[in-house]
Amino acid sequence: MKVVLFCGGFGTRMRDYSESIPKPMVNIGYRPILWQVMKYYAHYGHKDFILCLGYKADLIKSYFLNYNEWLSNNFTLSNGGNIKLFNSDIEDWNITFVDTGLTTNIGERFKAIEKYLEGEEVFLANYSDGLTDLHLPTYIESFYKLNKIASFLSVRPSQSFHLVDMNEDGLVKDIQDVKNRNIWINGGYFIFKKEVFKYINHGEELVLEPFQRLIAKQQLFSYKYTGFFGVMDTFKEKQQLDDMYAQGDRPWEVWKNQQLKFV
Numbered sequence: 489m490k491v492v493l494f495c496g497g498f499g500t501r502m503r504d505y506s507e508s509i510p511k512p513m514v515n516i517g518y519r520p521i522l523w524q525v526m527k528y529y530a531h532y533g534h535k536d537f538i539l540c541l542g543y544k545a546d547l548i549k550s551y552f553l554n555y556n557e558w559l560s561n562n563f564t565l566s567n568g569g570n571i572k573l574f575n576s577d578i579e580d581w582n583i584t585f586v587d588t589g590l591t592t593n594i595g596e597r598f599k600a601i602e603k604y605l606e607g608e609e610v611f612l613a614n615y616s617d618g619l620t621d622l623h624l625p626t627y628i629e630s631f632y633k634l635n636k637i638a639s640f641l642s643v644r645p646s647q648s649f650h651l652v653d654m655n656e657d658g659l660v661k662d663i664q665d666v667k668n669r670n671i672w673i674n675g676g677y678f679i680f681k682k683e684v685f686k687y688i689n690h691g692e693e694l695v696l697e698p699f700q701r702l703i704a705k706q707q708l709f710s711y712k713y714t715g716f717f718g719v720m721d722t723f724k725e726k727q728q729l730d731d732m733y734a735q736g737d738r739p740w741e742v743w744k745n746q747q748l749k750f751v
Contacts, residue, residue, distance in 0.1 A: 530581060593694075619729070620643075620675070650665055
């Protein structure tokens with residue numbers, strides 16, 4: 489299956505980084521988070537990517553055009569400069585780079601790449617800032633069994649905040665940590681049939697009006713996942729992922745981990 493990745497946002501909540509590089513190019517360890525997401529899909533055999541570019545698209549293009557294999561692969565250096573790689577990351581990847589506009593929303597970016605999905609009955613799509621150890625084949629199997637047009641991953645909130653229940657006068661009736669409530673949020677990792685484009689009108693955001701139409705037709709389902717899911721939406725979340733990487737706690741590196749989780 490082809491994989492559509494949304495890489496065009498400004499990343500305003502990552503301002504310390506986004507003023508110089510786009511958020512998908514912020515590193516976790518030696519590689520950008522975009523690469524980590526692509527490596528995840530490639531591990532499961534999905535190596536045909538369409539990148540929806542926008543803000544600082546040139547830096548994403550340049551990264552792959554000047555890709556350094558030795559950063560994440562074992563190699564031998566000889567004769568003062570000859571490098572012999574023992575394995576390669578992206579030699580069998582196919583990457584289509586599409587400029588989808590500087591200020592367009594995700595729905596518009598999605599519509600802009602429709603022509604690049606010709607012949608694809610089912611395809612994958614995702615944001616470029618979320619990492620997981622989800623066993624992708626199990627999720628895809630569920631999609632085919634339910635036979636709906638669209639699906640996305642539902643995960644528990646990773647941020648810590650308190651939900652307040654109060655009456656019209658402001659008298660508090662209850663206050664609880666969000667993690668103690670049965671609340672699920674959109675984690676991305678979409679699976680779509682090509683019919684999804686019929687539900688998107690010009691200028692619409694993907695998960696707002698189009699998803700409401702799919703809900704009305706009972707054509708949208710969500711796959712609940714309680715395993716690892718980490719997003720890099722803020723500087724604090726980037727630090728958390730950096731800490732995990734430094735400690736060797738990298739559940740999203742399914743291409744290295746022998747024990748995969750089935751949920």
